[in-house]
Amino acid sequence: MTSKRxxxxxxxxxxxxxxxxxxxxxxxxxLVYGFVLSFLQWESxxxxxxxxxxxxxxxxxxxxxEYFWRAMKATFIxxxxxxxxxxxxxMALALGLVSVKKRAGLYRAAVYFPTLxxxxxxxxxxxxxxxxxxxxxxxxLESPLAGFFGLEPLAWLTSVNTAMPSVVLMNxxxxxxxxxxxxxxxxxxxxxxxYEAATIDGAGAWHRFWKITIPQLKPVLLFVIIMNxxxxxxxxxxTYILTPTGGPELTTxxxxxxxxxxxxxxxxxxxxxAMSWILFAIIAIxxxxxxRAMRSS
Amino acid sequence: xxxxxxxxxxxGRIVFIGFYLIICGSYVFxxxxxxxxxxxxxxxxxxxxxxxxxxxxxxxxVKRFNAENEDIHITVQRMQWPTYYNKLFVAxxxxxxxxxxxxxxxxxxxFVRADFLRPIDDLISGQNGIDIDDIDENVWxxxxxxxxxxxxxxxxHPLGLYYNTDLFEEAGxxxxxxxxxxxxxxxxxxxxxxxxxxxxxxxxxxxxxxxMFTLYPMHVIHSWMHQFxxxxxxxxDLTECFIDxxxxxxxxxxxxxxxxxxKLIPTPMPRDTAGWDGFxxxxxxxxxxxxxMLNDLKAVEMHDPENQIKYAAAFTPTVGSEPAMWADxxxxxxxxTIDEGKxxxxxxxxxxxxxxxxxxxxxxxxxxxxxILATEEFKNMPIQYAFAQQLPYVKYYPKLPYSLEFERSFxxxxxxxxxxxxxxxxxxxxxQKEMNEVIERDKEIYGRAKxx
Numbered sequence: 001m002t003s004k005r006x007x008x009x010x011x012x013x014x015x016x017x018x019x020x021x022x023x024x025x026x027x028x029x030x031l032v033y034g035f036v037l038s039f040l041q042w043e044s045x046x047x048x049x050x051x052x053x054x055x056x057x058x059x060x061x062x063x064x065x066e067y068f069w070r071a072m073k074a075t076f077i078x079x080x081x082x083x084x085x086x087x088x089x090x091m092a093l094a095l096g097l098v099s100v101k102k103r104a105g106l107y108r109a110a111v112y113f114p115t116l117x118x119x120x121x122x123x124x125x126x127x128x129x130x131x132x133x134x135x136x137x138x139x140x141l142e143s144p145l146a147g148f149f150g151l152e153p154l155a156w157l158t159s160v161n162t163a164m165p166s167v168v169l170m171n172x173x174x175x176x177x178x179x180x181x182x183x184x185x186x187x188x189x190x191x192x193x194x195y196e197a198a199t200i201d202g203a204g205a206w207h208r209f210w211k212i213t214i215p216q217l218k219p220v221l222l223f224v225i226i227m228n229x230x231x232x233x234x235x236x237x238x239t240y241i242l243t244p245t246g247g248p249e250l251t252t253x254x255x256x257x258x259x260x261x262x263x264x265x266x267x268x269x270x271x272x273x274a275m276s277w278i279l280f281a282i283i284a285i286x287x288x289x290x291x292r293a294m295r296s297s
Numbered sequence: 298x299x300x301x302x303x304x305x306x307x308x309g310r311i312v313f314i315g316f317y318l319i320i321c322g323s324y325v326f327x328x329x330x331x332x333x334x335x336x337x338x339x340x341x342x343x344x345x346x347x348x349x350x351x352x353x354x355x356x357x358x359v360k361r362f363n364a365e366n367e368d369i370h371i372t373v374q375r376m377q378w379p380t381y382y383n384k385l386f387v388a389x390x391x392x393x394x395x396x397x398x399x400x401x402x403x404x405x406x407x408f409v410r411a412d413f414l415r416p417i418d419d420l421i422s423g424q425n426g427i428d429i430d431d432i433d434e435n436v437w438x439x440x441x442x443x444x445x446x447x448x449x450x451x452x453x454h455p456l457g458l459y460y461n462t463d464l465f466e467e468a469g470x471x472x473x474x475x476x477x478x479x480x481x482x483x484x485x486x487x488x489x490x491x492x493x494x495x496x497x498x499x500x501x502x503x504x505x506x507x508x509m510f511t512l513y514p515m516h517v518i519h520s521w522m523h524q525f526x527x528x529x530x531x532x533x534d535l536t537e538c539f540i541d542x543x544x545x546x547x548x549x550x551x552x553x554x555x556x557x558x559x560k561l562i563p564t565p566m567p568r569d570t571a572g573w574d575g576f577x578x579x580x581x582x583x584x585x586x587x588x589x590m591l592n593d594l595k596a597v598e599m600h601d602p603e604n605q606i607k608y609a610a611a612f613t614p615t616v617g618s619e620p621a622m623w624a625d626x627x628x629x630x631x632x633x634t635i636d637e638g639k640x641x642x643x644x645x646x647x648x649x650x651x652x653x654x655x656x657x658x659x660x661x662x663x664x665x666x667x668x669i670l671a672t673e674e675f676k677n678m679p680i681q682y683a684f685a686q687q688l689p690y691v692k693y694y695p696k697l698p699y700s701l702e703f704e705r706s707f708x709x710x711x712x713x714x715x716x717x718x719x720x721x722x723x724x725x726x727x728x729q730k731e732m733n734e735v736i737e738r739d740k741e742i743y744g745r746a747k748x749x
Contacts, residue, residue, distance in 0.1 A: 043742060044390065045698075047412045133503070133563040134571050142502065158564055158716035245513070245567040245709040248718030264383060265701040 038274035045267035057274035068275060070250055071258035074164070078239070078254060079232035081168045086228055087221075089176050094183035108184070112177040119174065123241025126170040130156035130242070163247040171238050175231075179224045186220030187213070222294040226287055233283050236260065255279055339369045339642040342395035344385060346378035350592040354660025355650075362649050369642045371397075389413045389632075396635045397643050400448060402439040402626040403694045403704075409442045410698040415631040416445035420644040427648060427666075436665045439693045440628050448628035449647045451654055452662035454587040455624035455691045456516050457684040458611045459594075464505070464582040468492040479583075479611035483551075486614045490561035493582040508583040509572030510565035514552060514715045515708045516623040517585050521548035523692045524617030530703075531695050531732075538732035541725040544617075549714055549721030551616060557717050567712045579606045585613060587625075588684045592661040610683035624691035626665070663688075699735050706731045 038057055042050035061068045093111050100107050114122070129136045138153040140146055156166045194212045203211065214221070236256035239247070246253030255275065263272035347355045352375050359371050374395070376384065382404070388394040389411060400408060408414050421427050427449075429437065436450045458479055465477035470489050472478040480486040493507030510517065522528045527544030531537065556562045563571075573590065575581035577597055584590070598605045613622040629647045631640065650657065654664035655674055663685045669675055676682050697703050706728045714724035 041742065045386065045407055045411045046742075047410075048742065127566070127569070131566060131569065131571060133506075155564065155716070157566060158718070160718050243567065245712040248716055249713050250709065261705060265705055266699070267386075 034273040034276055037270050038277050040270040042270040043267055044269045050270065053270070057271045058278070060271060061275055061278060067250070067253075067258060068255075071253050071255040074239075074250070074252055075233060075235065075254045075256075077164055078168065078171075078235050078252075079229060081165065082171055082232055082235075083225070083228055085168065085172055086176055086179060087225060089172060090179035090183055090224065093176065093180035094187055097180065097184045098187045108181065111180050114174050115177040117174070119237035120241055122170065122174045123238065126173075127157070127242060130166055132156065132158060157243055158248055160248045160251050163243060163252050167239050167242050167247075167252055170242060171235070174238070179228065182224055183217065183220060186217045189220075190216040219294065222290060226290045226294075229286055229290070230283055233279065233286075337368060339639050341369065341371050341397055341639060341643055341646065342374070343371050343397040343646070344374045344376075344381065344395040345399040346381035347375055347399070348377055349589075350595065351589070351657075351660045351662065354657060358650060358653060358656060362646060366645065366649075369645065371646060386411075392634055394632050394634065396632050396639060397646060398630055398632070399451075400628050400630050402436075402450065402628055403696075403700050405440060405447050405628060405630075406442050406696050406698045407700055408630070409447055412633055413630075414447040415633045415635060415640070416447050417449055417631065417644070417647070418446050420640070420647075421446065421449070423644075425641075425645065425648065427651060431667050433665045433667065433670075433688050435624075435688060435691050435693075436626055439626055439696075442696060448630035449651055450626040450628050450665050451650050451657060453624055453626045453665050453688065453691065454589055454663065455684055455687045456520055456585050456587060456613050456622040457687060458613055459576065459584045459586060459590065459608055459680075460611060461576065461579060461582045462607045462609050464493060464579065465489075468495075468582075477609065479609070480614045481612065482614060483616040486616055487555070487559070487561065489583065490555065490559075494561055504580065506563060506575065506581050508562055508585070509575060509581050510562065510715070511570055511572035511584065511586065512568055513708050513712055514565045515704075515711050516587075518549060518552060518711045518715075519694065519707075520585075520613060520622045520692065521551060521616055523621030524548065524615055524619055526618060528621065528692060529695075531697070535697070535736065538729050538736065540732070541722070541729045545725055546721050548617065549711065549724065552715050553717060553721060556715060565712070565715050567708075576608075577606065578604075588663050588681060589661060591680050595661070610680040612683070612687055620687075620690040621692050622687055622690060624687075624693055626693075627662075699739065702735050703732060 037050075039052060039054060040050040041053045041056065097104065097108055097111060128134070132138060132153070132155050135156070137156065141151050141153045146152075154162055157163050190213065194216070195208055198208050198212055234256055235254050239252045239254050240257055240260075243252040246257065256279070259272050259275045259279070262268050262275065343359065345352070345355060356373055356375070359373050363370055385394060385398060389408075394413060405414070421429060432450065433453065436453050437446070440446050440448050440450050460477065460479050462477035465471065465479070466475070468489075470478055470480075470492055480489045490507035493505065494503055495505040496502060497504050519528070522545045525544040525548045527540075527542050527548060530540040532539070556564055572581055572584060573586065573593075576584040577594065594608065612620070615621075629650060631643045631647070635643060651666060654662075654666055655669050655672060658664045658669070658675055658678060658681050661681075663681050664670060664675070665688075670685055670688075675685075694700065694704065710719070710724040710727045713719045714721045719727075
């Protein structure tokens with residue numbers, strides 16, 4: 001190897017080194033440590049040493065802990081409710097952003113802006129919106145106009161039926177900007193000739209959307225869907241700020257919140273690690289299936 | 298020629314490096330002066346979660362202690378309570394905890410189990426001790442774990458009633474002299490709720506409430522459970538939870554009745570501060586809260602005196618058969634890993650805070666030393682004094698090494714019942730079931746249910 005090639009090789013690794021070191025220290029090392037912990041019974045707020053219990057923590061989660069399953073159910077419900085609505089609204093916004101010509105930057109910034117706000121701030125604002133007696137939404141729902149349409153005030157966060165949809169609605173407002181901008185970028189990549197040709201052939205807007213936009217946007221769409229599913233499985237801040245007690249009847253206590261409570265309120269580090277690894281495995285499996293689907297398409 | 302060479306020197310870089318070295322050097326020396334210091338001076342690290350006005354009071358007390366005790370230097374670190382406990386716990390795990398720290402009484406059993414605390418019985422009864430009879434019995438009992446007192450309580454914060462005197466007088470809830478009369482029993486409480494719930498502008502919406510829950514209704518529910526004669530949730534040996542009993546159901550049914558049947562109290566939204574905010578704005582007439590809320594009222598008084606409401610404090614109304622109210626305490630603790638040579642210095646500091654707890658009271662707290670509670674100065678602090686009258690009846694949460702798990706279970710299910718997502722009976726069954734599971738798990742791990 002010539003000295004020039006050697007120095008180029010070294011330079012490549014030198015550029016990568018800072019990130020890789022941090023990645024090893026703050027991602028890989030805790031991941032491995034957590035995996036080891038998941039086989040231990042470790043009540044960290046105790047002088048007792050950690051005890052190896054094999055797959056005991058995994059068995060507890062799958063067979064003996066009803067709250068684990070309830071938290072998983074809440075997480076799945078959040079994902080199932082939030083994914084389609086986020087994709088549909090993001091797509092609608094993206095189509096709008098693509099067609100707007102005047103002050104396009106302003107509209108893009110407006111759509112993206114909520115995602116820049118911290119989840120704690122968003123949560124506190126929306127808690128006020130949802131307040132049963134003093135909230136903004138119920139203020140409108142109590143008005144004569146709303147009454148004319150048969151609308152009534154809702155117990156947004158305090159009813160079993162409305163708590164999770166309320167979290168989803170807040171999440172939509174907060175988060176939809178990011179997928180909308182990605183989809184918009186994807187829409188810009190579609191050659192306009194396709195639309196021109198289709199229009200000449202007499203295709204209407206509906207046909208153009210289903211026959212050109214969707215197929216051409218498929219890779220971007222799949223990427224957005226995968227990222228949203230991963231994000232939905234990891235939901236925590238939104239539910240925790242809006243419904244700190246896990247909502248009525250724990251309907252909004254998602255798995256990450258349950259893991260957090262197990263680790264930092266019950267100090268059961270081994271069990272919390274096992275649940276984290278189960279969540280990690282679920283996300284990994286779902287992602288692999290989707291990436292496969294993406295590749296085959 | 299030589300001058301030419303000097304001219305070529307990178308003057309800018311030299312100046313920059315020079316400044317850099319000076320700044321670094323002065324920082325290193327400042328650390329040395331502050332932390333390492335004189336070898337004859339005992340250095341102690343003290344952590345607490347007092348970040349409001351109480352934090353300023355505590356810091357001022359520490360400064361004065363440092364000035365008055367040249368052989369001891371206390372370095373304070375203060376942070377928000379939620380962050381504080383996690384940091385303290387992690388520091389303890391790494392055996393880097395501070396020499397002295399503040400804990401709430403309810404957290405002590407957890408720290409005992411983790412072996413974080415040095416008992417103070419030998420120190421309090423030693424030469425430079427404190428007369429134990431001078432400490433309120435209820436509070437002194439709250440810091441006893443496994444027959445050892447594991448910290449020195451510096452205050453007690455019971456639930457008490459704040460009420461807006463103007464709104465009371467406006468609603469005609471007055472005594473013979475025409476002064477606002479706070480409710481003392483259930484009938485008076487309900488009557489006050491009825492009179493104080495008002496639609497002032499006639500738009501069909503309630504814009505003034507008699508009472509609202511703030512944050513979580515759990516402290517009020519805990520108080521009411523004790524008032525109805527329930528309240529003792531576990532047996533003495535912690536082998537069983539029996540929170541599901543008729544008295545506790547009755548207490549919870551009262552919450553549901555007042556909120557959902559009589560509609561005299563708005564539905565409590567967990568962690569909602571609307572009740573407290575409403576009280577400060579004059580839209581909520583009564584508030585059941587801790588003495589620590591006083592600082593918030595004083596802050597309004599300081600920054601916005603024109604909009605300051607007129608308020609007073611009173612005994613928590615007895616809605617059941619006997620007076621009882623939730624309480625907790627800030628407890629000054631000494632780390633179990635402290636150098637033996639530093640123990641006396643640490644104790645001197647703890648005693649100093651206790652001896653000077655009148656100043657602490659002025660910072661918005663209720664002291665626990667009877668001699669201080671009896672002083673004229675303390676009696677002239679009307680809110681603190683009103684809260685202090687409740688000391689014989691205070692009820693702490695049970696002493697549990699799994700206090701956070703109990704609190705979470707209690708908070709979540711009582712919140713669910715108060716919004717009518719489940720019935721009071723269901724809530725108590727759930728808490729009981731969860732806690733009995735925790736007890737069983739604890740037995741499996743430790744071989745016994747009691748501490749240690």
